[in-house]
Amino acid sequence: MITYNKLWDTMKEKGVSQYRLIKDYGVSAGQIGRLKKNGYVSTHTLERLCEILKCNIEDIVQYISEQ
Template identity: 35%
Template sequence: MKGANIMISFRPLLRYLKEHEISMYQMIKDGVITPTESTRIRGDHNFRLSFVGRLCEYLDCKPEDIIEYIPYEPDEDNDYDIS
């Protein structure tokens, strides 16, 4: 099923934070994210676009600076239809 396994990754956010010497703790302390959101970021969980917007406003960046699209590629060992 097309679109069923769209993956948005926050790996660019983690790189961005490291490059700009900003910690997750600092963002929690500043009220930008919650501790739960911090954990969910590391696990590449789903978030609303408003969350991405909040991060962009705080970091003064664009969405493409902090998220990336990773297309779904079926595992050759698990070539089954998920629709």
């Protein structure tokens, strides 16, 4: 399973709120909702988040085996 739990920690470290992602960077509220539910988001969205937060993909995404 892919989780975005690390995203929220990275955002806190970088001082970027969900509101700021939406208002300042144009990330849609729908994308934020999917991230909160560990749903599908495009690689484009992940790339944008890495650019915005100046971080690596492993700072926002984690794979957890379902076994």
